[in-house]
Amino acid sequence: MTTGITLNLQRHYLTIAEHMRTIISFDGEGRPIVAFRHGTNYVRGLSGEVLRKRVLAPGQKERRKLDDAERRTILAELLAETERMIEQIETTAPLEARNWLERIRRWDVERLEAERERFRSVYKPISILPPDQYRALVLQATEGCSWNRCHFCTFYRDRAFRIHAPASFRDHIQRVKEFVGAGLGLRMAIFLGDANALIIPQPRLRELLQVVHEEFTIGPEANFKGIYAFLDIFGAERKMLAEYRELAAAGVRRIYLGLESGDETVFRLLNKPGSPAEAIEAVRTIKAAGIAVGIILLVGAGGERFAAEHVQHSLAVLAAMPLGPDDIVYLSPLIVPPDSPYLAQLQAYGSSPLPETAINRQLEELKRGARAVVSPGTKVVIYHIEEFVY
Ligand SMILES: C[S@@+](CC[C@H](N)C(=O)[O-])C[C@H]1O[C@@H](n2cnc3c(N)ncnc32)[C@H](O)[C@@H]1O
Numbered sequence: 001m002t003t004g005i006t007l008n009l010q011r012h013y014l015t016i017a018e019h020m021r022t023i024i025s026f027d028g029e030g031r032p033i034v035a036f037r038h039g040t041n042y043v044r045g046l047s048g049e050v051l052r053k054r055v056l057a058p059g060q061k062e063r064r065k066l067d068d069a070e071r072r073t074i075l076a077e078l079l080a081e082t083e084r085m086i087e088q089i090e091t092t093a094p095l096e097a098r099n100w101l102e103r104i105r106r107w108d109v110e111r112l113e114a115e116r117e118r119f120r121s122v123y124k125p126i127s128i129l130p131p132d133q134y135r136a137l138v139l140q141a142t143e144g145c146s147w148n149r150c151h152f153c154t155f156y157r158d159r160a161f162r163i164h165a166p167a168s169f170r171d172h173i174q175r176v177k178e179f180v181g182a183g184l185g186l187r188m189a190i191f192l193g194d195a196n197a198l199i200i201p202q203p204r205l206r207e208l209l210q211v212v213h214e215e216f217t218i219g220p221e222a223n224f225k226g227i228y229a230f231l232d233i234f235g236a237e238r239k240m241l242a243e244y245r246e247l248a249a250a251g252v253r254r255i256y257l258g259l260e261s262g263d264e265t266v267f268r269l270l271n272k273p274g275s276p277a278e279a280i281e282a283v284r285t286i287k288a289a290g291i292a293v294g295i296i297l298l299v300g301a302g303g304e305r306f307a308a309e310h311v312q313h314s315l316a317v318l319a320a321m322p323l324g325p326d327d328i329v330y331l332s333p334l335i336v337p338p339d340s341p342y343l344a345q346l347q348a349y350g351s352s353p354l355p356e357t358a359i360n361r362q363l364e365e366l367k368r369g370a371r372a373v374v375s376p377g378t379k380v381v382i383y384h385i386e387e388f389v390y
C-alpha cells in the first residue's frame with residue numbers, strides 16, 4: 001500500500017511530508033524547525049517563537065509571530081500530524097530515520113514550550129539578524145547596542161550595552177552549545193551579537209575571537225564558514241585597515257552596516273551615529289581588508305518631505321562604495337515602532353510618514369536604482385524585519 005508519505009533524511013535535518021501538502025522538518029534533536037500546511041508556512045526558532053507566513057490576497061502577505069495560545073495550538077496540530085505520518089511509515093523507514101523519528105516523538109507541546117525558558121537562560125533576546133544570517137549561530141560577544149539612540153530602532157532598548165570578558169563569553173558559548181545540541185549542524189556561520197560587536201576595542205575583540213576559534217572549527221571546509229557581525233558607522237570609523245585585516249585573518253567574512261540613508265538631513269533626523277561620508281570611508285577600509293559588506297537602507301526614511309533626496313542621495317552613496325559580487329544591499333521597509341520618537345522627529349523636520357503604497361513605490365525605485373549603480377553581481381535584496389525569528 002502506498003501512503004503518500006515521504007521521508008527526506010539529510011545530515012542535519014529530517015523532513016516528513018504527505019503528498020507535498022504537509023511538510024514538516026526537524027533538527028537533529030527532533031525539534032520542529034519549519035512546516036508547510038494548508039498553504040501556510042511556519043518557522044519555529046530556537047527561541048521557541050513561531051512565525052507564520054501566508055498570502056492573504058494577491059500582493060498581501062502576513063508575516064507574524066504567533067501569540068502563546070496560537071503557538072500552542074499550531075504546535076499541537078503539527079505534532080499530531082507528525083505522529084499520524086510516522087505511524088504510517090515507521091515500519092518501513094530505514095534504521096537511521098527510525099532513530100530520528102524516535103527523537104521527534106519525545107517532544108510534546110509542554111517540552112517544546114519549556115525550551116523558551118531554556119533559551120532565555122542562555123541568550124538575551126536576539127532582536128534581529130541580516131536575512132542571509134538567519135541560520136547563523138549567534139554568540140553574544142556584546143549585549144545590546146552601544147548607541148541605542150536611533151529614533152526608529154527599538155531593538156535593544158530593553159538592555160544595557162555590555163561587552164563580555166573572555167571567561168564569561170566562553171561560559172555563554174558552552175551553554176549555547178549545550179542548548180542547541182545536535183541542531184548545531186544546521187548552523188552555517190557564526191554571528192557575533194548583538195548590534196555592533198565590532199565596536200569592541202581590538203585587544204578584547206582579539207581575545208574573544210580566540211575563544212570562538214577554541215570552541216569551533218571555522219573555515220571553508222568546516223561546517224561554520226565564517227564569522228559575521230553588525231557594525232554601526234560610528235564604530236566603523238575607529239578601526240584601521242590593519243585591524244580589519246586582522247579580523248579577516250580571524251575569519252570575519254562580512255560586516256553589516258545600517259547606512260539607512262545617504263541623505264545627510266535624513267541621517268540626522270534618524271539620529272544615526274556618524275555620517276554617510278564616514279560610511280563610504282568605512283566601507284572602503286573594510287573592503288580593502290578583504291571583508292565583504294552588507295549595506296542596509298531604510299525604505300521610507302525621512303517621510304514625504306525628504307523622499308526624493310533620500311532616494312537620490314542613498315543611490316549616490318551606494319555608487320561611491322566599491323561594492324562587488326560578495327556584497328549585499330538590503331532594503332528594509334520602515335516599520336514605525338509605536339514607542340519610538342520617530343514620528344515626533346518627522347514632525348519637527350516638517351515631514352510626515354509615507355503611506356504604505358508610497359513606501360512600496362520607493363522600494364521599487366531603490367531596488368531599480370541600486371541595481372543600476374552597483375557592480376554586476378552585487379545582490380540587492382529586500383529585508384523584512386517582521387520575518388525574523390531566531
Ligand atoms: C541592528 S540594526 C543595525 C545594525 C547596526 N547597529 C547599525 O546601526 O548599523 C539592523 C537593521 O534593522 C533595520 N531596522 C531597525 N529598526 C527598523 C524599523 N523600525 N523598521 C525597519 N527596519 C529597521 C535597520 O535598517 C538596521 O540597520
Ligand code: SF4
Pocket residue numbers: 145146147148149150153154155156195232258272273
Ligand atoms: S540602528 Fe543600529 S546603531 Fe541605531 S539604535 Fe539600532 S542597533 Fe543601535
